[in-house]
Amino acid sequence: MASLxxxxxxxxxxxxxxxxxxxxxxxxxxLVRVLxxxxxxxxxxxxxxxxxxxQFFYGWIR
Numbered sequence: 001m002a003s004l005x006x007x008x009x010x011x012x013x014x015x016x017x018x019x020x021x022x023x024x025x026x027x028x029x030x031l032v033r034v035l036x037x038x039x040x041x042x043x044x045x046x047x048x049x050x051x052x053x054x055q056f057f058y059g060w061i062r
Contacts, residue, residue: 007038008031008034008035008038011034040061043057043060043061
């Protein structure tokens with residue numbers, strides 16, 4: 001997940017001139033949601049590449 005950090009920073013830079021600190025608690029919530037979405041997409045891609053991993057999908061998302 002660390003490699004996704006620059007993508008998230010870029011997203012915030014492109015969508016607003018506000019920094020995360022200026023966004024406050026709402027900004028933190030949005031950041032966590034974006035991270036969760038990106039992580040979920042990663043899990044989906046793993047299962048698409050290797051269907052045997054689908055048995056673990058529920059546990060990853062839970």
